[in-house]
Structure formats: structure tokens, C-alpha cells
Amino acid sequence: MTMTALLQFLQTWWVELVCAVVIVAVVPLIAGYVVLVERKLMADMQARLGPMRVGPHGLLQPIADAVKLLIKEDIIPRDSDAFIFWLAPVISMVAALTSMGAIYFGPSFRVADDINVGILFIIGVSSLGFLGIILGGWASNSHYSMIGAIRSTAQLVSYETAGGLAIISALLLSGSLQVRAIVDAQASHHMWFIFMAPIGFFMYLVASIAETNRAPFDLPEAESELVAGYMTEYSGFRWALYFLGEYANMIVVASVATTLFLGGWLRPFPNVQWLNWIDFLPALLIAAVGGYCIYRAGKQPVKVQVWFMWAVALGCFAVALIYVLPWIFAPLRFAIPGLNGAFWFLLKVAAYIYVFMWLRFTLPRYRFDQLMHLGWYILIPLAIVNVFSVGVAMLLESEFGWNRWLAMIITTAFTLAISVYLVHLHDKRAAAASSATAVTSDSYAG
Amino acid sequence: MDHNATHPNDTLLGADELVLNMGPQHPSTHGVLRVKLKLDGERVRGTECVIGYLHRGVEKIAENRTYQQFAPYVDRMDYVAAVSNGLGYCEAVEKLLNVEAPPRAKVIRTILTELQRIASHLVWLGTHALDIGALTPLFYCFREREEILKIFEKYCGARLTTHAFRIGGLQYEAYDGFEKDVERFCKDFERHIQEYVDLLSGNSIWIGRTRNIGVLSAADCIALGATGPILRASGVKWDLRKAQPYAAYDRYQFEIPTGTNGDTYDRYMVRMEEMRQSRLICLQAIENIPEGPIFGKVGKVIKPAPGEIYHSIEAPKGILGYYIVSDGTPQPYRVRIRPPSFINLQALDKMIRGHLVADVVAVIGTLDIVLGEVDR
């Protein structure tokens, strides 16, 4: 019974299993390279070069870092609960990876086939990551780690609320929680939801930065603060798990935003017939990148780097060829939506993550009480108002026959006015107090 | 209760007055500074600074060196602004000898000191911004500072502890292309200051972290002896370069920037504006460097007549004073250095009370202390 049952299970679910294995194996590697991209971007914005030594242009840096972390001594604090200490980063990573299971990376690239509560599943499971944080802080057996963990959790929970409320505006527009249905709704509107619910997008952007503990909301893990954060006592690969979990979370959050607001795997202006030539852009863009690599190859100072640039260029051309082939060979036509979709999706996720990184290098850090105040006094009220206004806009369109754009613009203007008022209140309050008042959800204060 | 590290038996929650220890190794104390914070929950109720980790006995060393031999030691106090220290010392001994450096030496000294002021403020800006979380200004500031250090290196061979001046004038003539280098730097620098201002001044997060943080009134400043940009940011329009000009400062036009509130943001604005004014001074100076000797009438053995002198200058961090007592021998009898950072650091307690723990790094940063000078 067991053998046949197993074989049957594999037969039905092999696609999903393969995708799951790919995610678990590949995503940490990709997260590692996202770290490298961040370091290179940071360096570029700071007028320096970034990792250059390990591999050509530092491309083997993540591998080197991973190897170093793997061979480090495993230190566990003496009085800590060893099982929880081991479990906490695992929970963090598992939460991030599991939530990736429900994401559609293209019209057909996914693990789980269209969960009917797709978005809710993703957000819910990725939120379970907070368990990893708090358990890690507790298991470190250090007061300051605990405080950092609690702060981090408080921040996460507050901004999760704000982010969830911000998402509702897009869900209202799509009418469904299913990922595929959301993207199809955007296709049928010929417009990404960011243009129809822009305030929701920006609120989700801010909330997602806070959810992933990125600057300017990274006080709980900043080095120059007294409380060094929940990750202090973790070294070696345990720390790497936390770190990769954070970057995997970034990818999840970016994917959610892309799905909901940026059209998922749709190209810009989807379903607009006279713009169908945009469908050729992926291949062209990749080929252009390849061409640029060839151009730069001539300027490299070292032989290895010249060859490397050529290798990258050839890789780009190979990928571009894969994109072009279906147009040439009719039997491969079916692959076009999949390939193009994956390209657009990854491009949008990359752009969203680029904005994350850009903000990190530009903005200073919020103090914790300012952070909580921003979340509870500005974002959440604004999110509620936004839900209300998007709903009103939809109602005006469907019941009263208003022009959709007019309704949207008016309600968006209304929400903007509310946001300006809220910020004004915030400034007044900050100016009145000589320093910040007590933290709203300061769960550790006496 | 003194918490140097976590102790399993101590309870944290519910402690009425908790003492939190910051340093001496800490990324944001700008050196080996230990600050014991008395906290009530999240608010600071009092501080106690423990200093002396970098005490090297410079004043005692001075009693066993000749005047010229002691000159390199003063660089090592405020090592971020070594040229200023050297200027103060050389001018003090020159006053003790009743000689004056020739005009050409004075002008070149002024140019180098103003460049050093810019370099010191750049280090301050980069590290202060880094403490508050802005990662990028540090690199931009150090990029500009690199140009100044290149000028120093071309001039005297050293970047940091320069020993650029000698008692009586200068040892090295301005190198070929000195004016051009300084001019090029100053012309470039305006746009860079604008970069920093764009990055930070209007940024609401920056304002939120620095406005009304660490407020020090003018009366408090004077009572506590805090001088330099701290005093000016509290509204006192006073600069020793204008009040009692030394070197060649009486020849040049420059403004004294002041603030209104005496908070961290005002100190930031004052120092930014000071950089601009230093740049203007340099531009005015290089247009007309007088010809002539660079070394005054000072012999090989410096033996001032018995007596004493006090001379102070406006160093980037505040008033830097030298009180030198001579007993007629080639070695000073007593050298006392009035260190601006030491005296400014006293104001930390007053500035930080009532603020949150997260503001401590901002306030320490805004004081612009260098532990080499605090401890000597």
C-alpha cells in the first residue's frame, strides 16, 4: 500500500514538489545575491566600489560568506534554552519560505495551485516570522536581546496592521483574495491597481519597509544603538538564517506588492491592443544588457574580468534567444506568456527591492517612539480612510454611474487631504513636546 | 546597581532606577568614553561620564621636553584637527617669546587652519549622520576630506598629525601649486556642501531626530563653559576669531553663524555654515598671500624669560587655550591645555536629561568630542 500510494502521490504532485524544492534550495541563494546587490548598490551610492575581490566584481562574495558562516564555531549562550535557540531562526526562515509557496511568479510558476485565500495565506504565514524573532530574543538569555526582540515584534505587528489595511483597497478593486484573480482583474481593467489606488500602494510600501525591519525603521537592529537586537547572540549559520530570512521576507513582500498593485506578471498597459509591441521588450532588454556587457568588457582592467563580462554577455544573449525562440518556432508559442510574465514579475520585484535599498542608504533612522507613532497615528487611520474612500469610489461607479476615473481622483484627493492633516497633527505634536512622549505599545515599560 | 553586562540575578522590569552602561567600547561614543546612564524606563534621568581611558599625561610630558620637542605632542590631542592644536601652541609660545610670525606665515597658517576646520567638521558630520542612521553622508564627507588631507600631505608630509607649524613661523614654504589646489578644493566644495544640505537638512526624519534634542540655553552654555559651535547654536554671536583675532583673521570677511534654539539641529546648521565660511576665508586668503620670510626671529634654543602666558584660539571644537609657565629654561615649567572637548562634555548631563535612550548617541555626536582631547 505504501509504495503505490507514494508513487501516486508523486505522480499528482511532482510539479509542486519540484517547485518547492527549488524554492527551498534556490531562494536562500538568491537572497544571498540580493545581499550582494545591496552591497554593490550601497557602494555605488556612496562613491565606492563594494565587494570586488571575491570573484570578478565580487560575484562570489555570497558563496564566500556562506562558507565562512558555515564553518564558524557554534556558540550557544550558557543559560539559554538550546532547543528554542535552535528553533527560532528556523521558524523565521520557514515562515518566509512557506509564504513563497502561494506566490505566482508568472502565470504558471507557482507551488500551490491558486489557493482561494492566496493573499491572506501569504501575509498570514509570513507574519509567523515574528515568532522566530521573539523566541530568538528570549532564548538569547540577554535582557537587551529581549528588549530588541520585543521592539521588533511591536513594530512588526503595528505595521502589519497598517499594511493589511492598505492592501484591502486593492482587494476591493479585485474582489477576490486569489492571486490569479487579482492579476486577471488588473488585466481586465487594462491598468495596474497602483494607478487606481495609489495611496494604498504607498502605504503598503511604508508598511512593508517596517515589516522587514529595513531602514528607516531598523532601530531594533541598528549597531549604533544600545540595545543590539535579537540577533546579537546568534553567530555563524544561525545568524545567516535570520539574515536570509529577512531578505526572503523582502522578496515575499515585494511579490505581494507586485501582485496586488503592480500588475503581477502583466506587462505595462496589459490588454491594450495597440501596445502589443511591448511584448517584444523582454527579449530586447535582455539583449541590450548583453550588448552593454560587451561594451564594458573592453574597459575592464584585468583579463579575468574581460572574460567574465563576455561570459555574462553570452548568458544574456542565450536568455534573450530563449525569449525569441517561441516567436520563431510555432510549437513553442505556448511558452510566451509564461516567459514574458516571469520577466515582468521579476523586473517589478527587483524595482520594488531597489526602492527599499535606495531608501535604506538615503534616510536616517526613526527613533522607536517616532516609529510607533507613525504607524499608529498616521498609517492606520489613513489606511482605514483609504479603504473607505476606495469603497466609496467603487460604489459611485457601480451604483451611481460616475466615471470611474473621476470617482477615483476625487476620493484619492480626499484621502490625500486627510493624510496631510494627519502629518500636520504629527508635526504639531512633535514640536510641542520637547522630546517624544511615551511609546504607545511599549510592552516592556513598567 | 551597575550593569556592565547582563547578570542573571538582576531584574530589569520594574527597576526604579536602572543604570545602563554605554562604552567604553561602543560604535557611537567616538572614542573610549564610558557613559553611565541613570534611566527611568526609557528616559534618562542623569548621566555620569567616566573618562581617562586615553589619558597619556601630555601635560606632564611637556615639563620634560623643550618647547620645540613638545610641538608634535599637541597634534595628538585633538587628532582630528591637529593643525589647530599646533596653531594654538605655536602662537602661545611666540607670545611668550614676544615674537610674531611674519605675515606670509600667518596667512598660510590661516589657510591651513581653515582647511583643517572644514576637515574636522566633515568628520563630525559623517559620524553624526551615521549614528543617526544615515549611512551615506559619511562616505561623501570623507571623500571631500580626502582632498584636504592630500593638500596637507603635499605641504608637510603628513595627513593627520601634521606638525605643520613651527614656533616662529613655518618650516616649509607653500609648495608650487598650493594656491591652485586650495582654490580648486574650495570651488568644488560649495556644491558638496549643498549635497549634504540636500540630503539632511530638509529630511523630516533628520529633523525629527535632531529638533529639540539636547537643548542648551545660552546662559547654560556660558555657565558650563561650552564654547564653539555649541555656544553659537544657542544664540550667542561670538567667535574668538572676530573677538580677539589671531593669525591673519583680522584681514578677512566672514560671518558668524548662530542658531536660535540651541538644539542638535541648530548645531548641525551652525557647523554646516561654518564650513561655508571657512571656505570663503580660504578663498580670500589665497588671493593675496604676502611675500616674505616664513620664519620669524626665533633662535635654535627657545628660552623664554620667566613668566607665563595664556593664549587661546577658536579651534573647530571650541576655545582651545594654552597656559604656559616658563622658568627661563628651555623646557616649559608648566603647560596647561584648555581642552574644548573636555569642557563641552560636561554639558552632556544637562543636555540629555529627560530624553530617551535613543537620543544619547545623537547628543554625544552633536557635542563633537574627540577623546584624545578630553583625556589628553
Next chain:
Amino acid sequence: MADESKPPEKSESSEEPQPASSAPPQKSVPVSATPPAAKPAAPPAAKPPAPAPKAPPVAQTPLDNDLVRRYRERFGAAIIDALEDRKQPYLVIDAAQFSEIARYSRDEEKFDLLEDFTAVDWPRREKRFDLIAILYSFPHNTRLRLKIPIAANEQPSSLTAIWPTADWLEREIYDMFGIEFSGHPGLKRILLPDGWQGHPLRKDYDILQQDTTWVRENLGIDSGQ
């Protein structure tokens, strides 16, 4: 006279050639450049105060201006002396009235900034230490030094009630010289570790006498020679 060997290393810009006989011809040429004191003493054999050409311009001169008169009026004998050295005025005052004089300086004479407060050790004097307070007036843009001679065990009154900046300055004086200030809110060592023995800036303290015990116990090394 040892001065015969001195001329090659010029202590000042006065040109004194080696042979004494050629001194007279030199007399006419640089008479305007060299200080007058050198020339009457041209015969080098009987010239004890040869290095003294510097002395006249920089001696401490007694000072008697409005400021000094006001102080003298107010405090009489407590102002032991008023001198000017290299154009910088200072008052030598009695330690007994130190606090009142300081308060008067801040309130009436408007010396609102205590720029520095330090001490000098003259071990062979009866009153061993000289406390030096350097005051600056913002309104008048002038400086004044107060010099207070005190004996080895004397406890001068603290200035912290008048100028709060004196807090750490007095702690440093205590640390370096061992002078205790009465009325100081928390007089303990500031630069040296709390358990250090000895006061380094005293003249009878040197590297052989430093606190090797502390160093051995706390740093684990044997310092000093």
C-alpha cells in the same frame, strides 16, 4: 665666564662675534637693531647678565588700572598683587577671600566665563601651589587671570556654585595635584583610575614613583623602571 662659549649658539638675534675685540666696530652698525642692554656690556669678560637682553621687554610689571583699583577698593589686602605679564593682567589674591572675589568677578565685573582653572606646583615655595583661574568677559571682551597661592594641605573653596564648569576642572586639579576643594559636589579622580595613588603633576612625581602597584594589579604588567 661660561658666556664665552655661548655666542655660537645664538639665543637671540643679537650678533655677538667670537673675538671680543671686534665688538666695538660692530657697535655702530647694528645699534638700532640690537637691544640697548647688550651694547654697554660689550666687553664680554665682565658680562654676567649676557643672556639678559630679553629681560626688560617681558618682565612682570605692576598693574594699576581701573579694574585693579576697583578690586583693591572692594577687597583691600586680599588682592596681594596686581601684575601684567606680556600684556596679560593677573591678580594674585588671598585664598581666604577666593570665593567672594570670584563671585564679585562674575557678577559685578561681568566675567561670565570661567575659561580655565588649573594649578601650578612650586614645591620650594611655602605656599606650594598656585591656583590659576582664567576668566573671560563676553560683554567687555577681556580676560583676567586670578592667581591664588595655597599651601599644600589647604582646601580652597570650590567654584562650582559660581561657574558650574568648574566641576570637572576642579576634579582634574584634585586628580593631578591633590588639592581638595571644599564644597565640591563630588570630588573624585577624573582622568586617572579611582584607586590610583599619587598626584602626577606634582613636581615630586615621576615615572619611577608612579603607582606601579595599581598597574601591576589591574593591567598585569610591570611598568616603571
